[in-house]
Amino acid sequence: MTTDVKEPSPPVKPEPERQKLGEVVVRFAGDSGDGMQLTGGQFTATSAILGNDLATLPDFPAEIRAPAGTLPGVSAFQVRIADYDIHTPGDAPDVLIAMNPAALKQSLGDLKPNGIVIVNTDEFNANNLKKAGYETNPLEDGTVDGYRLFSAAISTMTRRTLEDSPLDFKSRDRCKNFFALGMIYWMFSRPLDMSIDWLEKKFSRRPEVAQANVKALRAGFNFCDITDQFQVRYEVEPARLTPGTYRNVMGNSAMAIGLVAASRRSGLPLFLGSYPITPASDILHELARYKNFGVTTFQAEDEIAAVCAAIGASFGGALAVTTTSGPGVALKSEAIGLAVMTELPLIIINVQRGGPSTGLPTKTEQSDLLQAMFGRNGESPIPVLAAQSPPDCFDIALEATRIATRYMVPVMVLSDGYIANGSEPWLLPNVEELPDLRLDFHTQAEGFAPYSRDPETLARPWAVPGTPGLEHRLGGLEKQDGSGNVSYDPHNHERMTELRAEKVERIARTIPDLEIDGAPTGDLLILGWGSTYGAIAAAVNTGREAGLNVSRAHLRYLNPFPKNLGEVLAGFKRVLIPEMNCGQLALLIRARYLVDAISFTKVQGKPFFRREILDKAREILEAEADVN
Amino acid sequence: MxxxxxxxxxxxxxxxxxxxxxxxxxxxxxxxxxxxxxxxxxxxxxxxxxxxxxxxxxxxxxxxxxxxxxxxxxxxxxxxxxxxxxxxxxxxxxxxxxxxxxxxxxxxxxxxxxxxxxxxxxxxxxxxxxxxxxxxxxxxxxxxxxxxxxxxxxxxxxxxxxxxxxxxxxxxxxxxxxxxxxxxxxxxxxxxxxxxxxxxxxxxxxxxxxxxxxxxxxxxxxxxxxxxxxxxxPLVFGKEKDKGIRLVEGRLERIELGREFGPEDCLVWDxxxxxxxxxxxxxxxxxxxxxxxxxxxxxxxxxxxxARSVGQIEAAIDKDGQGELQQLIHSGELWTVKEDGSISRGDG
CATH class of the missing domain: 3.40.50.970 (Thiamin diphosphate (ThDP)-binding fold, Pyr/PP domains)
Incomplete structure (x- = not known):
């Protein structure tokens, strides 16, 4: 120690080190009342506007408000930002913000070694530790050794910041998530203005709420600026994205907008029959707001009524849609069979979730593929499409409309909880470049036969009530080919069964060939469908950089398959099919193409990690090399 | 025509x-x-x-x-x-x-x-x-x-x-x-x-x-x-119109018309x-x-x-005008990536 007796100068924090990162994965975790989804959303929005590529993964409990401070009550939001084209929200977080002990307990194991943990120390009291199942304080007992811990009394500092606020005590406390957000903004060199704009807009009628949150946000930012704890600021440069205008979009939202677009491009009024179900309800909520687009939303008494009302609306000439999840599809199956029999256009959107029965409502899975294919009585094939990313939900809605209306057939669209609630930047299309889906109802009374067929598509005419001279009866009983009268003739039944199947098969004529990413032949093809797209693409990109001979292809059309699928499969020694189920696509591929595909499955209610798929690919290629 | x-x-x-x-x-x-x-x-x-x-x-x-x-x-x-x-x-x-x-x-x-x-x-x-x-x-x-x-x-x-x-x-x-x-x-x-x-x-x-x-x-x-x-x-029935239904002490009661009761005692149906x-x-x-x-x-x-459902759609169109699809797609927080890779907030 020096003995210099000088006027003490105020401590000046040295300019923090600036470090560039190619990408970073941040997880916000807290109690479900802590506003973590919103905080993560704000970080995402700001990063998007800074030009980062990104992907998000919300993870929230099924309970609306599980007891505060408990493990089931933890709500988390993971976002990955990068300076290059990414496909997934990341395998493991680099940074964890834990607003309470339960959040720490739930997420710490996922964090990368030496990752950053920011904790709100105010919440680490005896009561909360007990609720989280900690016997001793994890901040002191070595639990967080091996990570870089940053402790901050976020609640206390937020309260102090808002001492003069007109808000009541409880409302002031609710601003602590913006304090935390301010800290993260400092750490990742993000400007505050976009969140400030958002707050001012959102709370334009309650400026005191906006002000308090802005104050907390700034205080969190300034805290990091002052405290010695934080010595490094990170920067993630913009990604080189395709030129164009973007917005960040969640899958359910893209689906809703896609349906409105399909309505406009087809000239058919949109009718949604739906019954609330996780994780599909947001499509209903969003479409209910678009009344000035002529959208009718009917919240039915149950899943069956929802699909039946849609079938009725389709008979009446609307673009008819029903949105649901797997349990809802189970209830709707009989009615979907009716739409098969009456050959009416209908779009069934299944936002898949985990497990049989109620299962894991808020978790993701791809286990309804076989239900979509075969889950009806009798021979009742329907086209099945699967969206592969949040923005792809927009395109798939238009494509489902094309198929449903051109072929007069119910179409099943598979999404899942992962892409429904996850978000990615969406390169916005221009309306005039969207497919032209216009069509004419049948009006010619002379020679009208309800079950006559278009020679190319095999579609029957869509003749809507109100058209003079076309009065006809539809129904679930077998139809006489042509006339549509009830028929029990055995040969007619066989012919109609074949026609319904043939009609679905012919759709393959108008869908694009399956594209291969990578060499068209080789040792290993990874074949995926639906939301595994991102993880597979990331694994293949990483694998190729490491010198692996691996290609990939992704199916958006599950029924019918693209015409060239057999040929694609034949070009590879091994085919690996990763799925969030017990091997449903693999079963179909094996049955259809007699290919000894390797099924790689995960049913944990969580998406694949890039690493898992990469490791599996490597294992197969190594085994293959040993054999040779 | x-x-x-x-x-x-x-x-x-x-x-x-x-x-x-x-x-x-x-x-x-x-x-x-x-x-x-x-x-x-x-x-x-x-x-x-x-x-x-x-x-x-x-x-x-x-x-x-x-x-x-x-x-x-x-x-x-x-x-x-x-x-x-x-x-x-x-x-x-x-x-x-x-x-x-x-x-x-x-x-x-x-x-x-x-x-x-x-x-x-x-x-x-x-x-x-x-x-x-x-x-x-x-x-x-x-x-x-x-x-x-x-x-x-x-x-x-x-x-x-x-x-x-x-x-x-x-x-x-x-x-x-x-x-x-x-x-x-x-x-x-x-x-x-x-x-x-x-x-x-x-x-x-x-x-x-x-x-x-x-x-x-x-x-x-x-x-x-x-x-x-x-x-x-009034609720009167019978071949001879000689029976009726009356409301008495909150209960419906079948009555014989003629002596004690007349049609005026019967419940008038509304x-x-x-x-x-x-x-x-x-x-x-x-x-x-x-x-x-x-x-x-x-x-x-x-x-x-x-009628109510259609009424809501009509009211929304009256209030906000016919929805514009381009506007719907291009809503929310937008950013534009230019050919040179530079980024700006908003729509182009």
């Missing part, structure tokens, strides 16, 4: 399909009454859609030369709701039975009535399952012996009128297959009603439940066993009374104590679901 509608006749509503109900079935009478009433409504034939579920009565659409939809078991009200909500310009009629409407389709029935969707529901009540060959139905009387209840049924039946009233139906009536002029009048009333109309039609199944309603349909007992509900008229509780009591006038009420139990004007 003349805007006058062509004059339609019963024949215009008869399809070319051979009617395949059992000879002597009450369904024939209902079909005939509907085919007689619809041409008189001064509406183009192509505006009618007849929807049904599953069961004998649900074959109805095939015999009507209108648009028709023979759907699946119990779901007719749900499908009809979709048709009417998407196309309020259409006249949507539902043919259903006691099994279809009260058992498997009970949920759709009550919710359609609750919403007041502008559809007409004709519920053929024969108190038995016909198409599946003779099991008891949810309106079969307690103790009913059938193939599936050889020792007699142990469940209490639904009272269809009470169920409809309880669901908030705005038009509730009862008629009988063979009471043709009355049935036609009820169909006409249903056609004129703007919201949901529910008519329970007592219908004889001469194969599996013959004479279920004979106690009140036979010529000699009819006048004694039924009371016709007429708006503003179908338009918004509170459905009196109609509910009438629905529970059961034999043998009471005559069976026939006619309109409730007829109140309330905006229909389909």
């Amino acid at each position: 003349s805007t006058e509608l062509p004059v339609l006749t019963k024949k215009d509503f008869q399809s070319d399909q051979e009617v395949r109900w059992c000879p002597g079935c009450g369904d024939y009478a209902v079909l005939s009454a509907v085919q007689t009433v619809l041409p008189k409504l001064d509406l183009p034939k192509e505006k009618f859609v007849v929807v049904s579920g599953i069961g004998c009565s649900s074959r109805f659409p095939y015999y009507m030369d209108t648009y028709g939809f023979h759907t699946i078991h119990g779901r007719a009200p749900a499908i009809a709701t979709g048709i009417k909500t998407a196309r309020p310009d259409l006249e949507v009629w539902i043919a259903t039975g006691d099994g279809d409407a009260m058992s498997i389709g009970g949920n759709h029935l009550i919710h359609t009535l609750r919403r007041n969707v502008g559809v007409k529901i004709l519920m053929f009540n024969n108190r038995i399952y016909g198409l599946t060959k003779g099991q008891y139905s949810p309106t079969s009387e307690l103790g009913k012996r059938t193939k599936s209840t050889p020792a007699g049924s142990v469940d209490y039946p639904f009272n269809p009128l009470a169920l409809a009233l309880g669901a908030g139906a705005t038009f509730v009536a009862r008629s009988v297959d063979i009471f043709q002029p009355h049935l036609r009048a009820m169909l006409q009333r249903a056609a004129d009603h703007k919201g949901s109309a529910f008519i329970e039609i007592y219908q004889n199944c001469n194969i599996f439940n013959d004479k279920a309603f004979a106690y009140m349909t036979e010529k000699d007992s009819r006048a004694e066993q039924t009371v016709y509900l007429e708006q503003g008229q 179908e338009a009374f918004e509170d459905p509780s009196m109609a509910f009591r009438l629905a529970y006038m059961l034999p043998p104590e009471f005559p069976t009420p026939i006619g309109v139990l409730r007829a109140v004007d309330m905006p229909a679901y389909d």
Whole structure:
């Protein structure tokens, strides 16, 4: 120690080190009342506007408000930002913000070694530790050794910041998530203005709420600026994205907008029959707001009524849609069979979730593929499409409309909880470049036969009530080919069964060939469908950089398959099919193409990690090399 | 060009399909009454859609030369709701039975009535399952012996009128297959009603439940066993108009007219009374104590679901203008990546 007796100068924090990162994965975790989804959303929005590529993964409990401070009550939001084209929200977080002990307990194991943990120390009291199942304080007992811990009394500092606020005590406390957000903004060199704009807009009628949150946000930012704890600021440069205008979009939202677009491009009024179900309800909520687009939303008494009302609306000439999840599809199956029999256009959107029965409502899975294919009585094939990313939900809605209306057939669209609630930047299309889906109802009374067929598509005419001279009866009983009268003739039944199947098969004529990413032949093809797209693409990109001979292809059309699928499969020694189920696509591929595909499955209610798929690919290629 | 509608006749509503109900079935009478009433409504034939579920009565659409939809078991009200909500310009009629409407389709029935969707529901009540060959139905009387209840049924039946009233139906009536002029009048009333109309039609199944309603349909007992509900008229019945129903101390009571009581002591019927509780009591006038009420139990004007739904869409367009798709897609926080890789907030 020096003995210099000088006027003490105020401590000046040295300019923090600036470090560039190619990408970073941040997880916000807290109690479900802590506003973590919103905080993560704000970080995402700001990063998007800074030009980062990104992907998000919300993870929230099924309970609306599980007891505060408990493990089931933890709500988390993971976002990955990068300076290059990414496909997934990341395998493991680099940074964890834990607003309470339960959040720490739930997420710490996922964090990368030496990752950053920011904790709100105010919440680490005896009561909360007990609720989280900690016997001793994890901040002191070595639990967080091996990570870089940053402790901050976020609640206390937020309260102090808002001492003069007109808000009541409880409302002031609710601003602590913006304090935390301010800290993260400092750490990742993000400007505050976009969140400030958002707050001012959102709370334009309650400026005191906006002000308090802005104050907390700034205080969190300034805290990091002052405290010695934080010595490094990170920067993630913009990604080189395709030129164009973007917005960040969640899958359910893209689906809703896609349906409105399909309505406009087809000239058919949109009718949604739906019954609330996780994780599909947001499509209903969003479409209910678009009344000035002529959208009718009917919240039915149950899943069956929802699909039946849609079938009725389709008979009446609307673009008819029903949105649901797997349990809802189970209830709707009989009615979907009716739409098969009456050959009416209908779009069934299944936002898949985990497990049989109620299962894991808020978790993701791809286990309804076989239900979509075969889950009806009798021979009742329907086209099945699967969206592969949040923005792809927009395109798939238009494509489902094309198929449903051109072929007069119910179409099943598979999404899942992962892409429904996850978000990615969406390169916005221009309306005039969207497919032209216009069509004419049948009006010619002379020679009208309800079950006559278009020679190319095999579609029957869509003749809507109100058209003079076309009065006809539809129904679930077998139809006489042509006339549509009830028929029990055995040969007619066989012919109609074949026609319904043939009609679905012919759709393959108008869908694009399956594209291969990578060499068209080789040792290993990874074949995926639906939301595994991102993880597979990331694994293949990483694998190729490491010198692996691996290609990939992704199916958006599950029924019918693209015409060239057999040929694609034949070009590879091994085919690996990763799925969030017990091997449903693999079963179909094996049955259809007699290919000894390797099924790689995960049913944990969580998406694949890039690493898992990469490791599996490597294992197969190594085994293959040993054999040779 | 003349805007006058062509004059339609019963024949215009008869399809070319051979009617395949059992000879002597009450369904024939209902079909005939509907085919007689619809041409008189001064509406183009192509505006009618007849929807049904599953069961004998649900074959109805095939015999009507209108648009028709023979759907699946119990779901007719749900499908009809979709048709009417998407196309309020259409006249949507539902043919259903006691099994279809009260058992498997009970949920759709009550919710359609609750919403007041502008559809007409004709519920053929024969108190038995016909198409599946003779099991008891949810309106079969307690103790009913059938193939599936050889020792007699142990469940209490639904009272269809009470169920409809309880669901908030705005038009509730009862008629009988063979009471043709009355049935036609009820169909006409249903056609004129703007919201949901529910008519329970007592219908004889001469194969599996013959004479279920004979106690009140036979010529000699009819006048004694039924009371016709007429708006503003006292509840008087009997061949000699010598019996009535009065309300005393909150209860309905059957009275003999002549000495002690006159028609002025009887309950004066008001179908338009918004509170459905009196109609509910009438629905529970059961034999043998009471005559069976026939006619309109409730007829109140309330905006229909389909009209309200369309109204919201029109109001939204009035307020915000026709939605612009380009604007919808390009909404929210936007950013634009330029050719040189630079990024700006907003749309280009």
